[in-house]
Amino acid sequence: MRQHRTVILPSFATIFLCSLLLSASFTAFGAVMRILSMEKNLYALEAFLPESVGEDSLTVIQNRLEHTKFIDSVTFVSADSALADFRKHFSGEMLDLVEGNPIPPFFRVTLVEDHKNPATLIEVKNNLSRMDFFEEVQAPVQWVEKISAWKFRMLFWPICVSVLLLFTLSLIICNSVRLSLLSRRLLVENMKYAGGSHFFIEFPFVLQGAFQGVVGSGLAVILLAVVLNSVADAFPIVAANLTGLGSCLALVVLLVTALSGYFSYRTVRGFLSIKRNEQD
Structure with missing residues (x-):
């Protein structure tokens, strides 16, 4: 060599x-x-509730969500659980600027496996937004559209x-x-x-x-x-x-x-x- x-x-x-x-x-x-x-984990929505929601109302809302088209699972997250999860992933200094718990309770909703696509995610988001139960519905629509494209x-x-x-x-x-x-x-x-x-x-x-x-x-x-x-x-x-x-x-x-x-x-x-x- x-x-x-x-x-x-x-x-x-x-x-x-x-x-x-x-x-x-x-x-x-x-x-x-x-x-x-x-990517599959992105096909989830968070439907935020008013702070004062009774137990009976939560049961009715969850039951209705579970029978909504394209929805696979529905999980209720209380305000305290949401705050604890926030503290695990972000600095607590962000919460020191406000009094009390600024995170409201919400339902985390996931789509069925066969319909995890941007069009279905947008459709479900619009359907939930039209419901009177929720103050706001969030979903990573832009991210899933970019990844899909x-x-x-x-x-x-x-x-x-x-x-x-x-x-x-x-x-x-x-x-x-x-x-x-x-x-x-x-x-x-x-x-x-x-x-x-x-x-x-x-x-x-x-x-x-x-x-x-x-x-x-x-x-x-x-x-x-x-x-x-x-x-x-x-x-x-x-x-x-x-x-x-x-x-x-x-x-x-x-x-x-x-x-x-x-x-x-x-x-x-x-x-x-x-x-x-x-x-x-």
Whole structure:
């Protein structure tokens, strides 16, 4: 490898760059899948009640909501429970500016699984808003519309880029091994004429390809992991979405190494087959 470094180093650098882009693409795809997995939780509404509502009225309202079209579950949240939940997620300094409990009781309503789409969410929100029971009805309509509009592109581009990079990696590895073969063509032919088996000739090239793959992709994923961890330290919300990053990066290393070894084997086997046909 030192003797033929002028051939190996450019392909090694290219494998490193492609592996870095591939790791970033896989990471982006994982982030998209986490966003889409949380999308179903957005199809929920909060219907706020007046502060003075009797128990009998709550039972009547809940029963009516449960029999409303497209509604799956109805949960009553008291003012005290809402305040306690608010304090868990936000600073208490925001509540120090007001007296008492500013959060009214409300019903949390979720949609049935088969009708979790923006159109149904808007329809249910409008239906609840027309009811006289509620002072206000809130739903993340803008968020679900944006995610629904961008869902295809959010999935298509990471997959498309990943496939393109894998194809590029395959071409790079094939060309690298082919150039390495051409630079050592006389040695390979002498080994073959001396009675060397296919395995004896192929093994060094396969080992070289696998070595390039594991080192190039390994350095790429280490660099990406360092960058992402630095970003996560600065932005805690990023850290919360890095679950499974290690498995994703390990998959990239295994995939690139397997591709490097396989295409090295295919290239050398094809070269030896051509030589055998020429002899015949």
